[in-house]
Amino acid sequence: MTAELVETYRGAVYPWHCDHMDHMNVMWYVGKFDEATWNFFCMFGLTPGFLRSQSRGMAAVEQRIAYRRELRAGDTVAVRSGAIEVRDKAIRFVHEMRNAETREVSAVTLLTGVFIDTAARKACALPERVADRARGFLVACDLPWQDQASSVNV
Numbered sequence: 165m166t167a168e169l170v171e172t173y174r175g176a177v178y179p180w181h182c183d184h185m186d187h188m189n190v191m192w193y194v195g196k197f198d199e200a201t202w203n204f205f206c207m208f209g210l211t212p213g214f215l216r217s218q219s220r221g222m223a224a225v226e227q228r229i230a231y232r233r234e235l236r237a238g239d240t241v242a243v244r245s246g247a248i249e250v251r252d253k254a255i256r257f258v259h260e261m262r263n264a265e266t267r268e269v270s271a272v273t274l275l276t277g278v279f280i281d282t283a284a285r286k287a288c289a290l291p292e293r294v295a296d297r298a299r300g301f302l303v304a305c306d307l308p309w310q311d312q313a314s315s316v317n318v
Contacts, residue, residue, distance in 0.1 A: 169305070175240070177240075210222060220279065242261070248302070258272065
């Protein structure tokens, strides 16, 4: 059985998020997705306190984004997230950003994060309890990249 996407971020588009095309600039999509990422990681135990106390971290090694609909100043957004794959040292996951008013999908991103030893600066195995909890967020969803294997081997 697969889980449903879970809400990991809510926010708004401010005028300073918009570029000369009068829509939210791509750097802000990435920023909002990043905030959703840290909320998502906390849900399965990768909290700031845990990462600091264990000298561990997460490194983003791959990200793909599909932009679907523009967001403009004043729009409110919601991001929902789910795990696609949980491996020994890495997690592939998806974020779906929607206009909270219209419910239209604005953007979808697929990311690969690698669990690292911050002192050695190399990948290490996810704690079993974290991996097990992350598997509880596994989702089945249609993505533009679903048929392509990740180019990152960890």
